[in-house]
Amino acid sequence: MPTAARFVAALCLAVLAWVVSEQIKPLFDEDKAFGNFNLINFVIAVAVGWQVIGSRAGRGLSAAINNGLTGGIVLVFWCLLAHSAIRMFEISMRGRYGGAFEAFSAIFEMMVENGILIATQLIIGALVIGSVASGVIAEMTNKRAS
Template identity: 65%
Template sequence: MPTAARVIAALCLAALAWLVSDMVKPLFEEGKTFGNFNLINAVVGFLVGWQVVGARAGRGMGAAINNGLTGGVVMLFWALLLHSSYKMFQVSMRGRYDGAFEAAAAAFQIMFEFATLIATPLIITTLVVGSALSGLFAEYTSRRAS
Protein backbone atom coordinates (compact mmCIF):
# COMPACT_ATOMS: atom_id res chain seq x y z
CA MET A 1 0.00 0.00 0.00
CA PRO A 2 1.46 3.38 -0.94
CA THR A 3 2.31 5.62 1.97
CA ALA A 4 4.17 8.90 2.19
CA ALA A 5 6.98 7.19 4.12
CA ARG A 6 7.44 4.64 1.32
CA VAL A 7 7.60 7.36 -1.31
CA ILE A 8 10.12 9.42 0.66
CA ALA A 9 12.29 6.38 1.45
CA ALA A 10 12.20 5.30 -2.18
CA LEU A 11 13.12 8.76 -3.47
CA CYS A 12 15.90 9.16 -0.89
CA LEU A 13 17.53 5.83 -1.69
CA ALA A 14 17.15 6.44 -5.43
CA ALA A 15 18.93 9.78 -5.04
CA LEU A 16 21.61 8.15 -2.90
CA ALA A 17 22.12 5.42 -5.50
CA TRP A 18 22.48 8.06 -8.23
CA LEU A 19 25.00 10.03 -6.15
CA VAL A 20 27.09 6.96 -5.31
CA SER A 21 26.95 5.84 -8.95
CA ASP A 22 28.56 9.12 -9.97
CA MET A 23 31.19 8.64 -7.26
CA VAL A 24 31.99 5.10 -8.45
CA LYS A 25 32.55 5.91 -12.13
CA PRO A 26 36.06 7.39 -11.76
CA LEU A 27 37.24 4.20 -10.02
CA PHE A 28 36.83 2.11 -13.18
CA GLU A 29 39.26 2.07 -16.10
CA GLU A 30 39.37 5.12 -18.32
CA GLY A 31 37.16 5.03 -21.38
CA LYS A 32 34.63 2.61 -19.91
CA THR A 33 31.10 3.27 -21.12
CA PHE A 34 28.49 3.08 -18.39
CA GLY A 35 25.26 3.30 -20.37
CA ASN A 36 22.30 3.41 -17.99
CA PHE A 37 24.43 2.70 -14.91
CA ASN A 38 23.01 5.56 -12.83
CA LEU A 39 19.44 4.88 -13.88
CA ILE A 40 19.64 1.16 -13.10
CA ASN A 41 21.11 1.86 -9.68
CA ALA A 42 18.47 4.52 -9.00
CA VAL A 43 15.71 2.05 -9.85
CA VAL A 44 17.28 -0.50 -7.48
CA GLY A 45 17.46 2.20 -4.79
CA PHE A 46 13.84 3.18 -5.40
CA LEU A 47 12.61 -0.41 -5.10
CA VAL A 48 14.67 -1.12 -1.99
CA GLY A 49 13.56 2.15 -0.40
CA TRP A 50 9.93 1.28 -1.10
CA GLN A 51 10.11 -2.35 0.07
CA VAL A 52 12.68 -2.30 2.87
CA VAL A 53 12.92 1.16 4.42
CA GLY A 54 9.47 2.60 3.73
CA ALA A 55 7.63 -0.52 4.82
CA ARG A 56 9.32 -0.43 8.23
CA ALA A 57 8.88 3.28 8.96
CA GLY A 58 7.01 4.33 12.08
CA ARG A 59 8.84 2.23 14.66
CA GLY A 60 10.97 4.92 16.31
CA MET A 61 14.19 6.77 15.67
CA GLY A 62 16.57 3.95 16.57
CA ALA A 63 14.72 1.56 14.31
CA ALA A 64 14.68 4.22 11.59
CA ILE A 65 18.47 4.41 11.52
CA ASN A 66 18.71 0.63 11.49
CA ASN A 67 16.12 0.39 8.71
CA GLY A 68 18.00 2.96 6.67
CA LEU A 69 21.31 1.15 7.12
CA THR A 70 19.66 -2.14 6.23
CA GLY A 71 18.22 -0.51 3.13
CA GLY A 72 21.65 0.79 2.14
CA VAL A 73 23.24 -2.65 2.48
CA VAL A 74 20.40 -4.33 0.59
CA MET A 75 20.59 -1.70 -2.15
CA LEU A 76 24.36 -2.20 -2.48
CA PHE A 77 23.97 -5.98 -2.56
CA TRP A 78 21.31 -5.95 -5.30
CA ALA A 79 23.14 -3.36 -7.39
CA LEU A 80 26.38 -5.34 -7.18
CA LEU A 81 24.59 -8.60 -7.97
CA LEU A 82 22.77 -7.07 -10.93
CA HIS A 83 25.87 -5.52 -12.48
CA SER A 84 28.09 -8.54 -11.84
CA SER A 85 25.47 -10.85 -13.35
CA TYR A 86 25.32 -8.64 -16.43
CA LYS A 87 29.13 -8.70 -16.71
CA MET A 88 29.11 -12.49 -16.28
CA PHE A 89 26.48 -12.77 -19.02
CA GLN A 90 28.65 -10.70 -21.36
CA VAL A 91 31.66 -12.93 -20.68
CA SER A 92 29.60 -16.11 -21.00
CA MET A 93 28.45 -15.06 -24.47
CA ARG A 94 32.09 -15.31 -25.52
CA GLY A 95 32.12 -18.95 -24.39
CA ARG A 96 34.48 -18.46 -21.45
CA TYR A 97 32.61 -20.70 -18.98
CA ASP A 98 32.22 -24.47 -19.18
CA GLY A 99 28.86 -24.64 -17.45
CA ALA A 100 26.16 -22.86 -15.52
CA PHE A 101 27.75 -23.44 -12.12
CA GLU A 102 31.05 -21.98 -13.25
CA ALA A 103 29.21 -18.95 -14.64
CA ALA A 104 27.25 -18.48 -11.40
CA ALA A 105 30.44 -18.72 -9.36
CA ALA A 106 32.04 -16.18 -11.67
CA ALA A 107 29.16 -13.78 -11.07
CA PHE A 108 29.90 -13.83 -7.34
CA GLN A 109 33.62 -13.49 -8.01
CA ILE A 110 32.94 -10.45 -10.19
CA MET A 111 30.63 -9.11 -7.48
CA PHE A 112 33.45 -9.39 -4.94
CA GLU A 113 35.86 -7.63 -7.32
CA PHE A 114 33.39 -4.77 -7.84
CA ALA A 115 32.83 -4.53 -4.07
CA THR A 116 36.55 -4.29 -3.32
CA LEU A 117 36.97 -1.70 -6.08
CA ILE A 118 34.32 0.62 -4.68
CA ALA A 119 35.18 0.08 -0.99
CA THR A 120 36.74 3.48 -0.48
CA PRO A 121 36.23 5.51 2.71
CA LEU A 122 34.34 8.26 0.89
CA ILE A 123 31.88 5.88 -0.76
CA ILE A 124 31.34 3.86 2.41
CA THR A 125 30.77 7.03 4.44
CA THR A 126 28.37 8.38 1.83
CA LEU A 127 26.39 5.11 1.83
CA VAL A 128 26.24 4.90 5.63
CA VAL A 129 25.26 8.52 6.23
CA GLY A 130 22.89 8.67 3.25
CA SER A 131 21.07 5.47 4.10
CA ALA A 132 20.75 6.42 7.78
CA LEU A 133 19.34 9.80 6.77
CA SER A 134 16.93 8.05 4.38
CA GLY A 135 15.62 6.00 7.29
CA LEU A 136 15.25 9.11 9.44
CA PHE A 137 13.43 11.00 6.67
CA ALA A 138 11.06 8.08 6.22
CA GLU A 139 10.43 7.97 9.96
CA TYR A 140 9.79 11.72 10.12
CA THR A 141 7.43 11.48 7.16
CA SER A 142 5.62 8.55 8.75
CA ARG A 143 5.04 10.53 11.94
CA ARG A 144 3.91 13.66 10.13
CA ALA A 145 1.62 11.89 7.65
CA SER A 146 -0.23 9.72 10.15
Protein backbone atom coordinates in the same frame (compact mmCIF):
# COMPACT_ATOMS: atom_id res chain seq x y z
CA MET B 1 0.02 -0.30 0.43
CA PRO B 2 1.42 3.03 -0.78
CA THR B 3 2.28 5.48 1.97
CA ALA B 4 4.09 8.79 2.08
CA ALA B 5 6.93 7.17 4.03
CA ARG B 6 7.44 4.53 1.34
CA PHE B 7 7.48 7.16 -1.38
CA VAL B 8 9.93 9.39 0.47
CA ALA B 9 12.19 6.45 1.38
CA ALA B 10 12.24 5.32 -2.25
CA LEU B 11 13.00 8.83 -3.46
CA CYS B 12 15.75 9.45 -0.88
CA LEU B 13 17.48 6.14 -1.55
CA ALA B 14 17.21 6.66 -5.31
CA VAL B 15 18.93 10.05 -5.04
CA LEU B 16 21.61 8.47 -2.87
CA ALA B 17 22.13 5.69 -5.42
CA TRP B 18 22.51 8.21 -8.23
CA VAL B 19 25.06 10.29 -6.28
CA VAL B 20 27.07 7.25 -5.21
CA SER B 21 26.96 5.88 -8.76
CA GLU B 22 28.63 9.07 -9.96
CA GLN B 23 31.24 8.74 -7.19
CA ILE B 24 31.97 5.15 -8.21
CA LYS B 25 32.64 5.84 -11.90
CA PRO B 26 36.13 7.37 -11.42
CA LEU B 27 37.25 4.23 -9.57
CA PHE B 28 37.04 2.13 -12.74
CA ASP B 29 39.16 2.31 -15.89
CA GLU B 30 38.73 5.39 -18.05
CA ASP B 31 37.65 3.36 -21.08
CA LYS B 32 34.88 1.48 -19.23
CA ALA B 33 31.48 2.00 -20.79
CA PHE B 34 28.93 2.36 -18.00
CA GLY B 35 25.79 2.27 -20.13
CA ASN B 36 22.74 2.26 -17.87
CA PHE B 37 24.77 2.01 -14.66
CA ASN B 38 23.07 4.93 -12.90
CA LEU B 39 19.61 3.98 -14.12
CA ILE B 40 19.92 0.37 -12.93
CA ASN B 41 21.12 1.53 -9.51
CA PHE B 42 18.30 4.10 -9.40
CA VAL B 43 15.61 1.48 -10.08
CA ILE B 44 17.05 -0.94 -7.54
CA ALA B 45 17.21 1.88 -4.98
CA VAL B 46 13.56 2.78 -5.54
CA ALA B 47 12.56 -0.83 -4.92
CA VAL B 48 14.78 -1.18 -1.85
CA GLY B 49 13.70 2.16 -0.39
CA TRP B 50 10.04 1.31 -0.91
CA GLN B 51 10.24 -2.24 0.44
CA VAL B 52 12.97 -2.18 3.09
CA ILE B 53 12.98 1.33 4.54
CA GLY B 54 9.50 2.62 3.78
CA SER B 55 7.64 -0.45 4.94
CA ARG B 56 9.34 -0.31 8.36
CA ALA B 57 8.79 3.38 9.05
CA GLY B 58 6.93 4.32 12.22
CA ARG B 59 8.91 2.39 14.82
CA GLY B 60 10.98 5.21 16.31
CA LEU B 61 14.28 6.94 15.69
CA SER B 62 16.64 4.09 16.57
CA ALA B 63 14.66 1.73 14.35
CA ALA B 64 14.77 4.35 11.58
CA ILE B 65 18.56 4.48 11.78
CA ASN B 66 18.74 0.68 11.67
CA ASN B 67 16.25 0.55 8.81
CA GLY B 68 18.29 3.07 6.88
CA LEU B 69 21.52 1.13 7.39
CA THR B 70 19.77 -2.10 6.42
CA GLY B 71 18.43 -0.42 3.30
CA GLY B 72 21.92 0.79 2.37
CA ILE B 73 23.42 -2.68 2.79
CA VAL B 74 20.61 -4.30 0.81
CA LEU B 75 21.03 -1.65 -1.91
CA VAL B 76 24.75 -2.37 -2.26
CA PHE B 77 24.15 -6.13 -2.34
CA TRP B 78 21.48 -5.99 -5.06
CA CYS B 79 23.40 -3.48 -7.16
CA LEU B 80 26.56 -5.57 -6.99
CA LEU B 81 24.56 -8.68 -7.86
CA ALA B 82 22.75 -7.01 -10.77
CA HIS B 83 25.86 -5.54 -12.35
CA SER B 84 27.87 -8.72 -11.86
CA ALA B 85 25.10 -10.79 -13.44
CA ILE B 86 24.90 -8.40 -16.39
CA ARG B 87 28.67 -8.56 -16.85
CA MET B 88 28.65 -12.36 -16.57
CA PHE B 89 25.95 -12.53 -19.24
CA GLU B 90 28.01 -10.31 -21.56
CA ILE B 91 31.09 -12.49 -21.04
CA SER B 92 29.11 -15.72 -21.46
CA MET B 93 27.76 -14.53 -24.81
CA ARG B 94 31.36 -14.57 -26.02
CA GLY B 95 31.68 -18.22 -24.95
CA ARG B 96 34.29 -17.56 -22.26
CA TYR B 97 32.87 -19.90 -19.61
CA GLY B 98 33.23 -23.66 -19.62
CA GLY B 99 29.76 -24.29 -18.24
CA ALA B 100 26.83 -22.96 -16.29
CA PHE B 101 28.42 -23.48 -12.87
CA GLU B 102 31.54 -21.59 -13.88
CA ALA B 103 29.42 -18.71 -15.17
CA PHE B 104 27.27 -18.71 -12.04
CA SER B 105 30.27 -18.68 -9.71
CA ALA B 106 31.78 -15.83 -11.74
CA ILE B 107 28.90 -13.62 -10.61
CA PHE B 108 29.98 -13.92 -6.99
CA GLU B 109 33.65 -13.49 -7.86
CA MET B 110 32.82 -10.25 -9.67
CA MET B 111 30.66 -9.13 -6.74
CA VAL B 112 33.62 -9.52 -4.38
CA GLU B 113 36.05 -7.82 -6.78
CA ASN B 114 33.74 -4.87 -7.37
CA GLY B 115 32.87 -4.67 -3.67
CA ILE B 116 36.53 -4.39 -2.77
CA LEU B 117 37.07 -1.80 -5.49
CA ILE B 118 34.28 0.48 -4.26
CA ALA B 119 35.08 0.06 -0.56
CA THR B 120 36.62 3.50 -0.17
CA GLN B 121 36.06 5.98 2.63
CA LEU B 122 34.15 8.32 0.33
CA ILE B 123 31.73 5.66 -0.91
CA ILE B 124 31.19 4.01 2.47
CA GLY B 125 30.73 7.37 4.16
CA ALA B 126 28.23 8.54 1.57
CA LEU B 127 26.30 5.28 1.81
CA VAL B 128 26.18 5.30 5.62
CA ILE B 129 25.21 8.96 5.95
CA GLY B 130 22.76 8.83 3.06
CA SER B 131 21.05 5.62 4.10
CA VAL B 132 20.70 6.74 7.72
CA ALA B 133 19.29 10.05 6.49
CA SER B 134 16.85 8.15 4.26
CA GLY B 135 15.63 6.11 7.22
CA VAL B 136 15.25 9.15 9.46
CA ILE B 137 13.49 11.19 6.77
CA ALA B 138 11.09 8.31 6.12
CA GLU B 139 10.41 8.11 9.85
CA MET B 140 9.72 11.85 10.06
CA THR B 141 7.44 11.62 7.03
CA ASN B 142 5.53 8.77 8.62
CA LYS B 143 4.99 10.78 11.81
CA ARG B 144 3.94 13.86 9.86
CA ALA B 145 1.53 11.93 7.62
CA SER B 146 -0.09 10.09 10.53
